[in-house]
Amino acid sequence: MTRRQSIGIVMAAVALTLGSAADALAQQRDTTTSATRIRVQKDRTYGVAGGAVETARRDSAALADSMRMAAERDSIARAEQMRQDSIMRVEQARRDSIARVEQMRRDSIMRVEQARRDSIARADSIRMAQEQAWYSARGFFIGIAGGIAMPQGDFDDFYDNGFNITIPMGWQRPLNPLGVRLDLSYDNFNGAVFEDPLGDIEFDDSTVWSAMLDAKWLLSFGTPDLSTPVRRRNGLYLLGGGGVHRFADFGSDANDETAFGLNGGVGYQFSWGMTSLFVEGRYISAFTDEENTNYIPVILGITF
Numbered sequence: 001m002t003r004r005q006s007i008g009i010v011m012a013a014v015a016l017t018l019g020s021a022a023d024a025l026a027q028q029r030d031t032t033t034s035a036t037r038i039r040v041q042k043d044r045t046y047g048v049a050g051g052a053v054e055t056a057r058r059d060s061a062a063l064a065d066s067m068r069m070a071a072e073r074d075s076i077a078r079a080e081q082m083r084q085d086s087i088m089r090v091e092q093a094r095r096d097s098i099a100r101v102e103q104m105r106r107d108s109i110m111r112v113e114q115a116r117r118d119s120i121a122r123a124d125s126i127r128m129a130q131e132q133a134w135y136s137a138r139g140f141f142i143g144i145a146g147g148i149a150m151p152q153g154d155f156d157d158f159y160d161n162g163f164n165i166t167i168p169m170g171w172q173r174p175l176n177p178l179g180v181r182l183d184l185s186y187d188n189f190n191g192a193v194f195e196d197p198l199g200d201i202e203f204d205d206s207t208v209w210s211a212m213l214d215a216k217w218l219l220s221f222g223t224p225d226l227s228t229p230v231r232r233r234n235g236l237y238l239l240g241g242g243g244v245h246r247f248a249d250f251g252s253d254a255n256d257e258t259a260f261g262l263n264g265g266v267g268y269q270f271s272w273g274m275t276s277l278f279v280e281g282r283y284i285s286a287f288t289d290e291e292n293t294n295y296i297p298v299i300l301g302i303t304f
Helices: 003-035 047-135
Strands: 140-152 159-171 178-191 206-220 235-250 255-272 275-286 293-303
Touching (some): 178 293, 206 255
Antiparallel strands (some): 178 206, 235 255, 275 293
């Protein structure tokens, strides 16, 4: 047997073996298929293919519903956000309006308060100026007065009442209770007439020129209103001092005589703006040669 023949025999044997195995395998598959029942679920209407289509449709519908619901939620969220933004804008506008009104109210209050302070400051400035005017007001004064001159004591035995003319001048500020006054005065006394069997005796009129320097103490009533214009003050005042007196046609010999004297008196002054009306009386005692010569002038006058 040749080598080619041997190879042919082997290949034939292999082919037979493979054929037997294929038949056995086919029989085994038929046996298994016949023995086992495979349950197949079918769609009632469309079958298996129709079920797949329906499932795909349902999935598509579910996806569409999901997308629609998501869009609705987004739309609701946007609408809610817009509503919240609108509410916030309205609330902010309301707060801004309230803030502007409150600021306007505060500004108005500040303007009123500033105007009040300015008014008070102006009033205080005016009052301070007026007070300063009171404290620094002119103290010098001068006036004129006149009245009756009444002799006293032995002087009255030889002379009757006469008249007085006085020019007062001095210095006293409105708020100062103390002042000084110089009086230049002229007194005229009417000579008395004495009856006598041999003939009436008549004394000549006697005149007195006087210069008296006195201290003046004003007892004013109440506290002055310094916010008003400066004016002289009302009140009772006292006078006291001394002076020089020049007598003419004096006594029984009708001599002239100069004598030093003292005086004291009381008066009341009435304010009339920066002027004063006054009425006063004083007792004057001149140290003449034989005895003191006493008299009382009562005068009414005005000072400027």
